Amino acid sequence: MSKYISYIRGKHNAIFRAFIFSITVILIIWSFPKQGKFKYEFQLGKQWLNEDLVAPFDFPILKSKDEIREEENKIKSSSKIYAKVDSTIVESKLTEAKAEINKKWKSESVYDKSKTIDFLTASLANIYKTGIIEISDDLENKKADDEIGLVKGNQTYDQTLGNLFTLQTAYNYLRDTLKVSGGLIDKGLLASICENYIAHNVFYDEELTDKFIEESLKEISSTRDLMKNGSRIISKGEIVDKNKYQVLESLKNEFLAQYASKTNYGWINAGFAILVSVCISLLFTFLLLFRKDILDDNVKVTFMLFIVTLNIMMVSLSIKIDILNIYILPFCILPVIMRVFYDTRTALFTHLMSCLIIGFIVPNPFEFMMLEFTAGIVSIFSIISMRNRSQLFISVGLIFIALSLCYFGIHVIQEGKPEEIDYTYFGWFGVSAMITLFSYPLIYIFEKIFGFVSEVSLLELADTNSPLLRELALKAPGTFQHSLQVANLAEDAVRQIGGSTLLVRTGALYHDIGKIDAPVYFIENQSGNINPHNELSADESAHIIIDHVMKGIERAKKYNLPDQIIDFIRTHHGTLTVQYFYRNFIIQHPDEKIDISMFQYPGPIPFSKETAVLMMADSVEAASRSLKKYDAETISALVDKIINHQIEENQFSNSDITFKDINIIKKMFKKKLLNIYHLRIEYPS
Numbered sequence: 036m037s038k039y040i041s042y043i044r045g046k047h048n049a050i051f052r053a054f055i056f057s058i059t060v061i062l063i064i065w066s067f068p069k070q071g072k073f074k075y076e077f078q079l080g081k082q083w084l085n086e087d088l089v090a091p092f093d094f095p096i097l098k099s100k101d102e103i104r105e106e107e108n109k110i111k112s113s114s115k116i117y118a119k120v121d122s123t124i125v126e127s128k129l130t131e132a133k134a135e136i137n138k139k140w141k142s143e144s145v146y147d148k149s150k151t152i153d154f155l156t157a158s159l160a161n162i163y164k165t166g167i168i169e170i171s172d173d174l175e176n177k178k179a180d181d182e183i184g185l186v187k188g189n190q191t192y193d194q195t196l197g198n199l200f201t202l203q204t205a206y207n208y209l210r211d212t213l214k215v216s217g218g219l220i221d222k223g224l225l226a227s228i229c230e231n232y233i234a235h236n237v238f239y240d241e242e243l244t245d246k247f248i249e250e251s252l253k254e255i256s257s258t259r260d261l262m263k264n265g266s267r268i269i270s271k272g273e274i275v276d277k278n279k280y281q282v283l284e285s286l287k288n289e290f291l292a293q294y295a296s297k298t299n300y301g302w303i304n305a306g307f308a309i310l311v312s313v314c315i316s317l318l319f320t321f322l323l324l325f326r327k328d329i330l331d332d333n334v335k336v337t338f339m340l341f342i343v344t345l346n347i348m349m350v351s352l353s354i355k356i357d358i359l360n361i362y363i364l365p366f367c368i369l370p371v372i373m374r375v376f377y378d379t380r381t382a383l384f385t386h387l388m389s390c391l392i393i394g395f396i397v398p399n400p401f402e403f404m405m406l407e408f409t410a411g412i413v414s415i416f417s418i419i420s421m422r423n424r425s426q427l428f429i430s431v432g433l434i435f436i437a438l439s440l441c442y443f444g445i446h447v448i449q450e451g452k453p454e455e456i457d458y459t460y461f462g463w464f465g466v467s468a469m470i471t472l473f474s475y476p477l478i479y480i481f482e483k484i485f486g487f488v489s490e491v492s493l494l495e496l497a498d499t500n501s502p503l504l505r506e507l508a509l510k511a512p513g514t515f516q517h518s519l520q521v522a523n524l525a526e527d528a529v530r531q532i533g534g535s536t537l538l539v540r541t542g543a544l545y546h547d548i549g550k551i552d553a554p555v556y557f558i559e560n561q562s563g564n565i566n567p568h569n570e571l572s573a574d575e576s577a578h579i580i581i582d583h584v585m586k587g588i589e590r591a592k593k594y595n596l597p598d599q600i601i602d603f604i605r606t607h608h609g610t611l612t613v614q615y616f617y618r619n620f621i622i623q624h625p626d627e628k629i630d631i632s633m634f635q636y637p638g639p640i641p642f643s644k645e646t647a648v649l650m651m652a653d654s655v656e657a658a659s660r661s662l663k664k665y666d667a668e669t670i671s672a673l674v675d676k677i678i679n680h681q682i683e684e685n686q687f688s689n690s691d692i693t694f695k696d697i698n699i700i701k702k703m704f705k706k707k708l709l710n711i712y713h714l715r716i717e718y719p720s
Contacts, residue, residue, distance in 0.1 A: 048331070051333055052319070052330075052333070055333075055337055056315060056316075056340075059340045059343070059344050060308060060311050060315060062348070063307075063311050063344055063347050063348070064304055064307045064311060066348040066351035067307055067351055067395070067396055068351065068354055068355060075088070075287075076400070076401070077275050077280070077283050078275065078399060078401070078402070079275055079276075079277065080274065080275065080276075080448060081274070081275055082272055082273070082275070083269045083270070083271060083272065083273050083274075083279075084271070084272075085271065086271055087267065087269070087270045087271055088267070088268045088269050088283075089266060089267050089268060090262045090263060090264055090265060090266045090268055090286070091264070092264050092289075093261060093262065093264050094261075094262050094285060094286055094289040095260070095261055095262075095285065095289075096258060096259055096260040096261065096262055096281065096282055097257055097259075097281065097285040097288065098258065098259045098281075099277070102259065103255060103257070107252055107255065110252060110255070111248060114244070114247065114248045115181075115182050115183065115184055115193075115247070116173070116183050116184070116239065116244045117184040117185075117186060117191075117239075117240045117243040117244045117247065118168060118184070118185055118186070118237050118238055118239050118240055119185075119186050119187075119237070119238050119240045120166060120185050120186065120187040120236060120237055121236045121237075121238065122187065122188070122236075124163070124234055124235075124236040125159070125160065125163040125164075125236060128159060128163070128232045128233075128234060129159055129160065129232075131231075132152075132155055132156065132159065132228070132229075132232045135231075136148070136151060136155065136228070137152075139224060139228070140221075140224075144221060146219055146221035146224075147219035147220070148221075150217070150220055151220045151221045151225065154213075154220050154225070155225055155229065155232075158209055158212050158229075159229075159233075162200055162205050162208060162209065163236050165198065165199065166185065166194070166199045166200060166236060166237040167199070167200045167201065167202060167205050167233065167234065167235050167236050167237060168183075168196075168199040168200070168201065168235065168237040168238075168239075169235040169237065169238050169239065170201060171239045173239055173241065173244075174196070174239055177196055178196070178197075179195065179197030180195055180197060181195065181196045182194070182195055182196070183195070183196050183199070185237065186243065199237060202233055202234075205233045206230055206233055209229050209233065210226070210229075213225055213226060213229070258285075262282060262285070262286070268283065268286065269282075310392075310395060311392055314388045314391050314392050315343075315388070317388060318339075318343075318385065318388045321381075322336070322381075325380065326378075326381055328691075329377065329381065334485055334486065337485075338376070338481065338485045339373070339377075339381075339385060342372060342385075343369070343385060343388065343389050343392075346366070346368075346369045346389050346393075347389065347393055349364060350364060350396065350397065354397070359463070360459075360460070360463045361397055361398075361403070362406070362438070362460060362463040362464060362467055363463045363466050363467055363470075364467060364470075365470035365471045365473065365474075366389075366390075366410070366467070367410050367411055367414040367430075367434050367467075367468070368470075368471055368473065368474045368477065369385065369386055369411070370382045370383070370385070370386040370411040370414050370415045371414050371415075371418060371427075371430065371471060371474045372474055372478060372481065373385050374414075374415045374418050375418070375474075375478055375489045376478075376481070376487050376489065379415055379416075382415050383411070383412065383415055386408065386411040386415070387408060390403070390404055390407050390408050390411070405441055405445065406438055406441045406442060406445075409437050409438075409441050410434045410437045410441075413430075413433045413434055413436075414433070414434050414471070417430040417433045417434075427471075427472060427474070427475060428472070430471070431468045431469060431471050431472060432468070434467075435464050435465055435468040438464040438468070439464055442456075442460055442461075442464070443456065479491075479492075488538070488597045488599045488600070490537050492597070493537045493538060493540075493541045494537065496541050496544075496545075496596070497537065497540055497541045497544060499519075502594070503545070503548060503590070503596075504544060504545075506551060507547075507548055507550075507551055510554055511554035511557070511559075511560050512560065513554075513558075513559030513560040513561075514551075514554065514557060514560055516559070517547065517559050517656060517657065518543060518544050518545075518546065519544070520656050520711070521543045521546070521653050521656050522539075522543035522544050524652040524655070524656055524703075524704060524707055525539045525540065525542075525543045525649050525652040526540040527703055527707060528651070528699075528700045528703050528704065529644065529645060529648050531699050531700070531703055532644060532692070532699055532700065534643075534644040534645050534648070535645060538599065538645050539645040539648055539649060541600060542602070542603030542604075542645065542646070542649055543603065543652065543653075545587075545591065545596065545600055545603065545604065546587070546603045546604055546607045546653065547587065547607075547653075548587045548590050549582070549583035549584055549585065549586035549588070549589075549590060549604065550583050550587075551590065552586050552590075553583075555567055556576075556579050556580070557583070559657075559660070572620075573616040573617075573620035573623060574620055574633050577617065577620075577633060577634045578633070580616070581608075581613060581634075581635075584604060584605065584607075584636060584637065585637070587604040588604050588605060591604055602643075602646060603645075605638075605639060606638070606639055606640060606641045606646045606649075606650065607641075607646070607649050607650050607653050608636040608650070608653075609636060609638055609639070609640040609641060609650060609681070609684070609686040610635055610636055610638040610639075610640055610684070610686070611635070611636055611681070611686065612631060612634045612636075613634045613635075613636075616634060617629075617631070617634040620634070639689075640687070640688065640689055640690075641690045642690060643691065644691055644692050644696070646690065647686075647687050647692045648692075648700060650686060651677070651678050651681065651704070654677045654678075655674055655677050655708070658673055658677055659673060659711075662712075665709075665712035667705070667709060670705055670708045671705050674701050674704045674705050674708070675701065678697065678700070678701060682697070
């Protein structure tokens with residue numbers, strides 16, 4: 036049992052990677068739509084490159100979206116409209132009219148009051164019986180012979196729109212009727228008041244009209260024909276025109292409906308498992324061959340698979356809920372985030388694997404791969420670094436342009452002319468590109484969750500007005516100036532050999548913050564001839580000097596600096612010895628056995644290009660201040676001596692740095708130091 040446990044402990048990294056691999060595959064397969072995959076791929080306007088295809092069974096030919104949309108528009112434009120008749124208006128208007136006639140009737144009038152009232156009420160009743168319709172925006176484009184359904188109480192009857200009165204035609208009708216009326220009617224009185232009692236009593240009923248339109252739309256058939264078993268669908272070499280495309284789509288839908296049953300789920304999932312496993316295995320193989328540092332870091336591997344899984348699950352969910360369009364999704368967030376936290380090649384390969392897996396479930400996988408992989412490449416290349424926020428906005432614009440150009444090119448080939456292109460896709464591309472901006476807050480969130488450091492955070496840390504660097508400048512100004520010089524040297528060196536210039540610069544600015552607690556014990560902060568080490572023994576002085584590493588780590592943790600920056604503090608002296616005090620101690624105690632660990636930094640030694648370069652830059656810059664003569668010969672000898680000593684002490688054995696890199700760094704240091712300490716011409720007095 037203990038042997039088994041010991042074996043597991045020895046292989047825990049491999050076991051963890053196998054576990055996270057399995058979890059990733061399971062989650063991706065679980066999120067996939069549970070249906071089979073039609074074995075033929077086809078595109079509108081392309082040649083059919085497979086063998087002749089005949090119908091394997093009877094299946095209905097579905098109408099295209101355009102056909103259904105055309106039928107819907109026809110129903111909406113020709114559908115009968117409905118209006119409600121308000122009976123209460125008639126009664127109120129007739130009552131008001133009688134009251135006004137009684138009020139204005141003169142007793143000496145020669146006209147018959149009763150006949151006048153009867154004439155007006157009969158005329159108004161006739162008009163209101165026909166109906167006075169209110170003309171709304173929905174009725175503006177209707178023709179006079181269009182039918183309208185009138186709803187009065189529980190009864191519905193049809194009428195042509197032209198037979199109904201408007202306010203103007205009702206008034207004209209009443210006026211004309213009044214002209215031909217008998218002699219005992221007071222026409223003058225009626226002419227003055229009749230207009231006041233003409234009002235709308237028929238009103239357009241939008242709710243009822245929409246209800247009937249909806250019922251008509253539901254009756255639209257989704258099929259237009261039937262393809263018989265054995266009928267030829269398409270021959271090899273034929274162009275997939277709109278008609279054949281619709282027949283093939285119908286066959287595909289029927290196939291998925293018939294064969295993607297529960298009895299096939301096991302085999303479908305097995306097929307998906309094989310394909311997804313192959314893609315994830317290729318990603319692991321890439322890391323093993325080209326980025327083993329990522330593969331050895333469980334957090335980085337977990338984050339990479341987490342982002343890929345999240346991206347794929349986003350697509351699967353959108354397909355299940357039938358989102359507006361697949362291209363509205365921000366696929367380019369993945370390559371942007373991977374580029375920020377890793378490198379260009381890793382981001383590119385991860386995006387490729389993600390697109391391949393998504394291609395299993397999206398329609399038109401070739402078109403999808405062409406669009407999204409191109410956009411991903413553009414997004415990666417447009418974010419060389421995240422030092423400027425404007426770069427993300429530039430990237431958004433380039434993503435939109437890349438998607439639009441590829442889509443336009445593909446569909447011009449398919450449709451044969453730009454007029455047939457669905458231009459709403461450009462809107463989806465714009466939305467997708469804009470959502471990519473959400474990667475900015477995501478970068479911050481992932482930094483906090485997974486302990487990463489992005490270039491955005493490094494830029495904030497490298498600001499010399501940050502609290503910790505301001506404290507260093509105030510309490511240890513000499514150390515602060517030394518750190519600035521080291522940062523410049525290290526940044527230029529890393530730029531020459533390849534690496535993160537911003538990371539090494541930020542690490543260099545903070546590498547000596549441990550000197551804040553006792554600045555006067557470090558020569559760059561001493562003024563005059565006062566040196567507190569003169570009052571101490573060699574081993575006490577060595578302890579104070581060495582202790583600035585541990586104090587720096589403690590202070591960095593107090594200020595919540597990232598581990599990547601703390602690594603520079605830990606390693607900038609490696610396991611070297613404090614040579615000056617070590618030799619003094621030997622002179623002072625010639626007969627005593629010396630414990631060299633008293634004069635040795637605790638380490639660890641540098642483990643990356645950036646930390647190795649910082650060690651070289653730190654030692655070279657500090658030693659260069661002690662030179663009595665500054666010329667090419669003395670500076671060259673100093674640089675060679677210091678870096679060769681570090682090599683002899685095996686300080687770079689854990690770093691991915693080569694002798695070629697070291698020679699390049701030496702040359703660069705010599706050139707920079709000559710520029711820093713160049714002699715000025717003495718001007719005449």
